[in-house]
Amino acid sequence: MEEAFHVFIPKEEWDERLASGMWGVDLGACPGGWTYQLVRRSMFVHAIDNGMMQIA
Secondary structure, rough: OOHHHHHHHOOHHHHHHOOOEOOOOOOOOOOHHHHHHHHHHEEEEEEEEOOOOHHH
């Protein structure tokens, strides 16, 4: 997932656009790769996925 940051966000904008304490939204969050990348940068994330959940 981090490769997408290299493609879509210029390196010089990372500190401004991926800053600690900012909010992000992960739409279609399963399996959580984007959520992980944002949380790893100390961002807050709303992770939303409308897929069926498996009940054990």
